[in-house]
Amino acid sequence: MAAEDDFEARAAVLARVESWRRRAPKLADETITMAHGAGGRAGQSLIEAVIRPAFSNPVLDALDDGAVLDIGDGRPMAVTTDAFVVTPRRFNGGSIGDLAVNGTINDLAAMGAEPAALTVSLVLEEGLAVDELRAIVGDLARAASAAGVPVVTGDTKVVERGAADGCYITTAGLGLVAPGAQLDAAAVRPSDAVVLSGTIGDHGVAVMVARGDLALAADVASDTAPLHELVAALLEAVPDTRWLRDPTRGGVASICNELAAASGLGVELDESALPVRGAVAGACELLGLDPLYIANEGKMLAVVPAEDASAAVAAMRSCEAGADACVVGAITDEHPGLVLVRTGFGGTRIVDMLVGDPLPRIC
Amino acid sequence: MRYVDEFRDPQAARRLLADIAAAAAEQPPRKFMEVCGGHTHAIYRHGIEALLPAGIELIHGPGCPVCVIPMGRVDDAIAVARTEGVTMCCFGDMLRVPGGESTLLEAKARGADVRIVYSPLDALALAARLPERQVVFLAVGFETTAPSTAVTLMQARERGVENFSVFCNHVTIVPPLKAILDSPGLDLDGFLGPGHVSTVIGTRPYRFVAEQYRRPLVTAGFEPVDILQAVLMLLRQLAEGRCEVENQYRRVVAGRGNDRALALLREAFVVRPHFEWRGLGFIAQSALAVAPEFAAWDAELRFEVPGVRVADPKACQCGEVLKGALRPWECKVFGTACTPETPIGTCMVSSEGACAAYYNYGRYSSRSRIPVHAT
Numbered sequence: 068m069a070a071e072d073d074f075e076a077r078a079a080v081l082a083r084v085e086s087w088r089r090r091a092p093k094l095a096d097e098t099i100t101m102a103h104g105a106g107g108r109a110g111q112s113l114i115e116a117v118i119r120p121a122f123s124n125p126v127l128d129a130l131d132d133g134a135v136l137d138i139g140d141g142r143p144m145a146v147t148t149d150a151f152v153v154t155p156r157r158f159n160g161g162s163i164g165d166l167a168v169n170g171t172i173n174d175l176a177a178m179g180a181e182p183a184a185l186t187v188s189l190v191l192e193e194g195l196a197v198d199e200l201r202a203i204v205g206d207l208a209r210a211a212s213a214a215g216v217p218v219v220t221g222d223t224k225v226v227e228r229g230a231a232d233g234c235y236i237t238t239a240g241l242g243l244v245a246p247g248a249q250l251d252a253a254a255v256r257p258s259d260a261v262v263l264s265g266t267i268g269d270h271g272v273a274v275m276v277a278r279g280d281l282a283l284a285a286d287v288a289s290d291t292a293p294l295h296e297l298v299a300a301l302l303e304a305v306p307d308t309r310w311l312r313d314p315t316r317g318g319v320a321s322i323c324n325e326l327a328a329a330s331g332l333g334v335e336l337d338e339s340a341l342p343v344r345g346a347v348a349g350a351c352e353l354l355g356l357d358p359l360y361i362a363n364e365g366k367m368l369a370v371v372p373a374e375d376a377s378a379a380v381a382a383m384r385s386c387e388a389g390a391d392a393c394v395v396g397a398i399t400d401e402h403p404g405l406v407l408v409r410t411g412f413g414g415t416r417i418v419d420m421l422v423g424d425p426l427p428r429i430c
Numbered sequence: 431m432r433y434v435d436e437f438r439d440p441q442a443a444r445r446l447l448a449d450i451a452a453a454a455a456e457q458p459p460r461k462f463m464e465v466c467g468g469h470t471h472a473i474y475r476h477g478i479e480a481l482l483p484a485g486i487e488l489i490h491g492p493g494c495p496v497c498v499i500p501m502g503r504v505d506d507a508i509a510v511a512r513t514e515g516v517t518m519c520c521f522g523d524m525l526r527v528p529g530g531e532s533t534l535l536e537a538k539a540r541g542a543d544v545r546i547v548y549s550p551l552d553a554l555a556l557a558a559r560l561p562e563r564q565v566v567f568l569a570v571g572f573e574t575t576a577p578s579t580a581v582t583l584m585q586a587r588e589r590g591v592e593n594f595s596v597f598c599n600h601v602t603i604v605p606p607l608k609a610i611l612d613s614p615g616l617d618l619d620g621f622l623g624p625g626h627v628s629t630v631i632g633t634r635p636y637r638f639v640a641e642q643y644r645r646p647l648v649t650a651g652f653e654p655v656d657i658l659q660a661v662l663m664l665l666r667q668l669a670e671g672r673c674e675v676e677n678q679y680r681r682v683v684a685g686r687g688n689d690r691a692l693a694l695l696r697e698a699f700v701v702r703p704h705f706e707w708r709g710l711g712f713i714a715q716s717a718l719a720v721a722p723e724f725a726a727w728d729a730e731l732r733f734e735v736p737g738v739r740v741a742d743p744k745a746c747q748c749g750e751v752l753k754g755a756l757r758p759w760e761c762k763v764f765g766t767a768c769t770p771e772t773p774i775g776t777c778m779v780s781s782e783g784a785c786a787a788y789y790n791y792g793r794y795s796s797r798s799r800i801p802v803h804a805t
Contacts, residue, residue, distance in 0.1 A: 077759055081793055084765030095772060098539040102526075108771050354548060355781070402794055412440035412447075412654065414477020416791035422770040 085404070091115055104428075107317055107421030132174040132312070135244055142246060145180035147171060148239040154428045156203065156233060158277035160269075160288030163236055164206025166364055166430050169293045171240040172214055173313040176298040177367065179248030185211060187221040188237040193228040203234060214293040216240075242295075245302050252329035254309040259398040260376035261334060264297060264367045264383045265290070265391035267319055268347040271361035274429050275350070285346040290388075292365030297386040301369060304382035310370040313363070315430055319395075320359040320418045322368060323406040334406040336396035336418065359408070360421050362429045370398060438476070438653055446658040451483045453665040459485040461617060462664055463754050465607060466624035467494025467782025468652050474791035476654045486661065489754035490784035492606045492710065493624050495571040496523045497752060497776040497783045500706040501740035503599055504529030507568050510597055510733045511542040517560060519553035520568035522546045523780040528773060530740040534568075550582035550596070557586075557594035566729045569598045574626040576600040576718060577691040580698035583724045597729035598720050600699065603627050604635050605716035606707060610753050611643045618754065620664040622657065623649035625679045630695075632687025633677050640673045651679040698724060708776050709742060709749020748775035751784055758788040765789055 092112030102109035119127065126134045133147030149170050156163040168185065175182045187207060191200065211218050273289040294313065302308055310330075312322045319341075323334045336359075343351075343358045351358050365388055371379040376394050383389030406418040454460070464470055470490045473479055479488060492498055504527050511518035511534060518534070525535040525544065538544040543563070547553050550567045557565035569579045579596060586594045603624060610616070623636055628649045639647045646667040650660035660678040667674060677683055698721055705717030720728035729735075742748065745763045750756035758764055758777065768774040770786050777785035 080759045080764065084789075084793060087766045087769075096536070096539075098536065100535050100539040102535065112771075405794055407794060410475075410477045410654075411438050412443040412476075412481070414479075414481050414654075415794070416475055416477045417793050419770075419790050 089404070102422075105316065105421055107321065109422070111420070131178065133178050133180075133240075135178055135180075141243070143244045145175050145178040145242045145244055146239065147174040147178070148237065149174060151236045151238070151430060152232070152428050153274060153430050154232060155274070155277050156199070158289055159273045161291040161364075162203060162206045163234065164203045165210045165289075165291045167236040167238045168207055168210035168214065168216070169291050169364060170315065170430060171238040172216060172293040172295055173365075173367070175240045175242040176293075176295040177250075177311045177313050178242075178244065179250045179298065179302060179311065180242030180244045181299065182214065182216045182240055182242040182295050184219040184241045185216055186239045187218050189221070189223045190231055190235040190237075191223065191225045192231040192233050193225060195233055200234065203236075207236075210293070214295065216293075245299065247306050248302055248308075250308065250310055252310050252326060255326070255330040255332060255370050255398055256309070256372070257332060257398055257400040258373050259309060259370050260373050260379070260394050261323075261336065261396040261398065262369045262371055262376060262379045262383065263319065263342070263393060263395045264294070264369075264389040265365075266342040266344050266347070267314070267363055267366065268343060268351065268358035268361035270364040271318070271429050272347045272350045274362075285350050287344065287346045287350070290363055290365035292388045294365065294367050294388055297367060297383055297389045300382045300385055301367075301379055305371050305375040305379045307375060308369055308371050308379070311367055313367050315364060316362050317421045318358070318360040318362060319368060320357070320406065321421055323418065324420045326370065327404050327406050330398070331403055333399045333402035333404065334396060335399050336406065336408045338408050338410050340393060340395045342391050342393060342395075359418055364430060373397070439655060442655050443481075443658055446655065446662055447481055450486070450658060450662050450665060453662060453669060454483045454485045457485070457665065457668060459487070460619040460665065460668065461487045461489050462620045462622060462661065463489040463491045463610070463618050464622040464650075464657075465491040465493045465603065466622075466627065467497065467780065467784075468624070468626060469622055469650065469657060470494065470784050470787050471782045472652050472654065472657060474787040477791075478654055478657060479792060482661070486665075488622075489618060490751070490758070490787075491621075491754055492610065492707070492752040493572065493603060493627070494777070494780050494782040494784070495575070495601070496521075496527060496780035497748065498601060498606070498707045498710070499524075499527060499570060499599055499776060500708045501529050501742065502706065502736075502738055504533070505531070505740060506735045506737060507597055508532065508534060508537045508542075509736050510566055510729055511537050511544050513564070513733055515562075515564050516733070517543040517545060517556065517563045517565045518568060519545050519547045519556060519565060521548070521570065524568055524570060526773065527776055527779050530738075550579045551585070554582050554586055554591060554594055557591050558589075561593060563593060564732075565594050566733070567594070567596050569596050569600055572601055572603050572624070572627045573630040573691075573695065574624075576699065577630060577694045580694040583698045583720065583727055584694075586727050587724060592726070595727045595729040595732050596720055598699070598718060600718040601705065601707070602701075602716055602718065603631070605713045606710060607636075607639065609710055609713055611639065611645070613753055613755070615755075618645060619668060620645050621647040622660050622664070623647045623675070625649060625651045625656070625683060628677075628679065628683045628687070630688050630691045633675050633683065633685050634687070636675045640675050644673050646673050646676070648676045649679050649683055651682065697721065706739065707752075709746075709752045711749075743774050746775040748777045748785075751775075751777050758785040761785065765793070
């Protein structure tokens with residue numbers, strides 16, 4: 068530990084660093100690199116520098132995973148869209164078709180919306196086997212029907228060999244926001260509980276194993292699943308739920324950072340409470356990855372008032388997708404804007420936005 | 431997880447912290463250098479720094495393989511990667527290491543075929559799958575990773591894989607340790623010796639630290655309990671007036687090292703007369719080159735390598751950080767001009783680099799939270 072007289076000098080440096088971090092991210096790169104797609108800071112700076120300024124409006128500027136619009140006379144409508152480029156297209160526990168449906172449903176669910184309809188656009192590369200396309204479309208259809216959400220329109224395009232990698236899918240989703248749902252990072256309060264619907268890192272590790280370039284055998288299945296019923300159960304049990312987000316790319320670490328930034332409060336996670344399957348923990352240990360940064364495709368993170376924490380856990384556990392739900396942390400005003408993990412024996416470490424990309428094209 | 435969980439046991443850690451606090455209370459303030467980047471990473475990842483009593487400071491040493499690669503070698507790697515027909519394979523950390531002008535990540539975005547592998551054998555397997563490409567493995571690391579590169583070279587020769595080569599940047603741990611001990615104004619009371627390097631070279635090569643430089647050294651494992659136990663062993667040596675090389679990491683490290691791995695290194699590599707270290711300058715006999723018997727698989731002979739020395743950016747103080755003369759946060763550009771997203775220096779790139787570890791994990795510290803007191 069630094070000597071006492073260093074403490075103030077160090078605190079001054081840390082204060083300067085924090086103020087630099089709050090500056091708007093600047094895009095220095097001249098070309099797109101894989102880091103811009105990783106769900107971390109490079110992606111944020113790309114959006115801030117190129118994309119948001121082009122469209123800027125109050126709905127978009129919230130930079131949520133979807134938008135809530137008051138365009139009719141009835142309940143607010145939620146809309147979201149997502150592109151899917153995962154490689155390989157099939158992995159233990161699912162395929163690009165499952166992700167394309169469940170990912171969009173979960174973005175709607177995270178806005179407190181009941182999904183009503185999906186659209187599907189396919190970009191196909193010349194040379195793709197029709198049998199594979201049939202299988203992917205079959206997965207899409209099965210996932211949509213299992214979730215009870217119809218695919219109501221779509222589009223298909225074909226590009227020359229080499230202009231895409233097999234098959235990319237874009238889906239959009241429409242839904243109506245549940246009556247009474249008031250999800251807003253501004254509603255988050257110190258001492259609120261952070262609840263997670265189950266184990267982390269399953270999807271990322273399953274895809275990594277499926278790539279087969281890792282001489283790694285682990286019995287891990289992707290957690291891809293629709294979470295709208297889980298969210299409906301949660302909102303019914305805990306109408307005061309403050310904020311929801313599904314931790315996909317960049318993992319729980321990245322969305323907690325988004326939460327800290329948007330709420331102006333700190334997030335404190337308890338490392339020993341984080342549910343991680345043994346095989347996932349083992350693979351991460353071997354590869355030097357942190358499960359907090361690994362993508363999930365069937366998990367929801369909720370912020371609820373502390374007194375509602377056990378009701379939230381019970382509501383999630385009443386659904387199959389939330390069987391391992393638990394409280395993983397709390398909101399604090401002690402370190403605004405920062406996410407900390409309390410390690411097993413009382414130490415702490417910062418959990419920052421992802422830099423670089425350990426696992427590209429995970430969804 | 432067996433062999434992991436028991437070394438992250440909070441109760442064992444608390445007991446050790448209480449013993450450390452008691453031992454430290456009877457001594458002047460101590461500065462220990464952890465030589466290995468793996469230790470630096472573990473210290474921050476588990477929040478150990480904030481748990482140690484105020485009189486004990488851990489200084490981060492030069493043992494991060496990515497951190498010590500000079501900019502000129504990164505430029506060389508980029509030049510090879512840009513060569514027509516080349517597929518460059520490297521560990522993920524190397525992608526973002528800044529060279530004189532750009533990084534491998536940028537070279538990849540501009541069309542170079544750069545791929546991340548987790549082992550040199552993956553690169554060799556890729557060469558077999560891509561017979562029309564020249565597959566180059568960018569080898570970095572200390573004696574820990576060098577044996578696997580050696581095995582890969584041997585397999586390449588055995589199987590006659592002609593489209594594979596190694597761009598070798600392997601370095602050795604003892605010469606930089608000696609350079610640090612020789613630097614003027616040395617202010618260190620002892621060393622945490624690198625655990626994984628020692629599984630290969632054993633603990634005997636460190637004897638000079640105790641015998642010539644009169645500093646105790648304890649070879650340590652990488653879990654929190656390992657590191658705390660090694661700190662306690664150092665404090666006890668100092669309290670008892672001993673100055674020895676001790677081995678905390680007995681479950682893995684044998685005193686004499688691993689004969690087989692050492693034989694592999696002798697067969698596949700030769701010691702370079704000198705090699706440039708980022709921030710430390712040229713150090714004699716501190717790095718390995720592919721041995722003449724494997725010349726056919728040596729990328730430095732197969733490809734045009736500029737081999738130009740690039741001076742470190744003026745603002746960068748990585749050298750001082752690597753020597754332990756400067757704490758990461760004392761560097762003028764720490765966390766402002768130099769961050770993990772836009773690193774100026776190598777120490778900010780790898781998660782084992784002192785600056786990146788401090789920036790990513792240790793930026794926040796609240797001393798009021800320290801929960802352990804000597805009783």
